[in-house]
Amino acid sequence: MGGLDSKVVVVTGGSSGIGRATAIALAAEGASVAIGGRKAEALEEVAAEIKAHGSGCVFRVMDVRDEAQVVALVDAAVDEFGRLDIMVNNAGVSYQGPIADGNVEQWREMLETNVLALLVGCREAIRVMKSNDPQGGHIVNISSNAARQTGATGQVYSATKHAVNAISDGLRQEVHDLGIRVTVVMPGATLTNFGRTLPQEVLNSAARALGMDPEDEGIRQGEYLPQEGVDRVLRERPGTFLAADDLARAVAYAVLQPASVHVDEILVRPSVGISLGG
Numbered sequence: 041m042g043g044l045d046s047k048v049v050v051v052t053g054g055s056s057g058i059g060r061a062t063a064i065a066l067a068a069e070g071a072s073v074a075i076g077g078r079k080a081e082a083l084e085e086v087a088a089e090i091k092a093h094g095s096g097c098v099f100r101v102m103d104v105r106d107e108a109q110v111v112a113l114v115d116a117a118v119d120e121f122g123r124l125d126i127m128v129n130n131a132g133v134s135y136q137g138p139i140a141d142g143n144v145e146q147w148r149e150m151l152e153t154n155v156l157a158l159l160v161g162c163r164e165a166i167r168v169m170k171s172n173d174p175q176g177g178h179i180v181n182i183s184s185n186a187a188r189q190t191g192a193t194g195q196v197y198s199a200t201k202h203a204v205n206a207i208s209d210g211l212r213q214e215v216h217d218l219g220i221r222v223t224v225v226m227p228g229a230t231l232t233n234f235g236r237t238l239p240q241e242v243l244n245s246a247a248r249a250l251g252m253d254p255e256d257e258g259i260r261q262g263e264y265l266p267q268e269g270v271d272r273v274l275r276e277r278p279g280t281f282l283a284a285d286d287l288a289r290a291v292a293y294a295v296l297q298p299a300s301v302h303v304d305e306i307l308v309r310p311s312v313g314i315s316l317g318g
């Protein structure tokens with residue numbers, strides 16, 4: 041028996057990193073899960089892992105920048121499992137660099153993925169949660185330590201996460217009477233596939249600083265990091281980065297609270313690399 045038996049969860053960006061770990065952690069508490077992401081193979085693996093442990097999982101290969109595809113992901117959860125209790129708006133991207141050298145396409149991708157898609161996810165969650173009996177649910181928006189400090193990860197990315205916090209604060213008041221809770225989770229630097237948008241030379245020097253040979257390890261721009269290398273860095277340099285599981289536990293903490301408890305915000309940072317943004 042888990043704390044989320046008979047609950048239904050949607051996680052955007054469930055193919056990788058924090059979203060993947062969250063989907064698996066909430067499924068381990070008994071929830072049925074619908075996950076969305078762009079990489080079919082990765083989604084299939086997450087779904088297989090969840091099902092192997094006895095929980096329901098559906099996935100959709102989708103782009104959160106397309107409103108209709110976010111709507112379809114929420115509808116898939118309802119069609120498959122009959123309701124929606126927890127919406128985790130997690131999908132996000134980051135491009136670094138000064139505004140003076142800014143690339144509008146990268147700004148657009150960050151704004152559409154981190155802000156607009158999250159807004160659509162909130163709207164769709166409310167649409168379904170209003171008809172739950174009893175009415176209510178929980179929306180978890182994945183923000184960032186960068187909502188508290190600017191600079192380390194780029195001003196535009198940071199601005200998108202400030203927006204996530206502002207949206208969540210306003211939404212919390214808007215949906216309070218509907219019995220919907222809104223939690224913001226702000227990760228600090230977490231070793232996921234988030235850095236894949238960095239230029240190859242930046243990836244190479246970051247890898248070397250962590251004692252990894254980028255060529256031997258197969259670290260390539262745009263691609264997932266080899267899990268073996270991630271596990272080794274987390275094991276050998278504790279506290280430098282958070283693991284995706286550390287954030288999954290934060291999400292689980294918020295959604296497992298009794299209805300009498302509202303967790304507004306959780307900020308989680310690595311104990312050593314505490315000045316790193318994310």
Ligand SMILES: NC(=O)c1ccc[n+]([C@@H]2O[C@H](COP(=O)([O-])OP(=O)(O)OC[C@H]3O[C@@H](n4cnc5c(N)ncnc54)[C@H](OP(=O)(O)O)[C@@H]3O)[C@@H](O)[C@H]2O)c1
Pocket residue numbers: 052053054055056057058059076077078079080082102103104105130131132133134153182183184185186226227228229230231232233234235317318
């Ligand atoms: N890692 C950090 O240090 C850190 C720190 C603070 C906040 N965060 C936040 O944590 C969240 C998760 O990031 P992560 O660290 O887990 O990174 P990640 O490993 O790169 O995972 C990001 C997820 O978002 C999905 N995604 C991105 N763009 C998408 C799109 N257009 N349509 C559908 N899915 C999309 C990815 O899907 P595919 O892989 O299938 O493409 C992936 O599942 C983000 O909101 C990020 O801003 C991360």
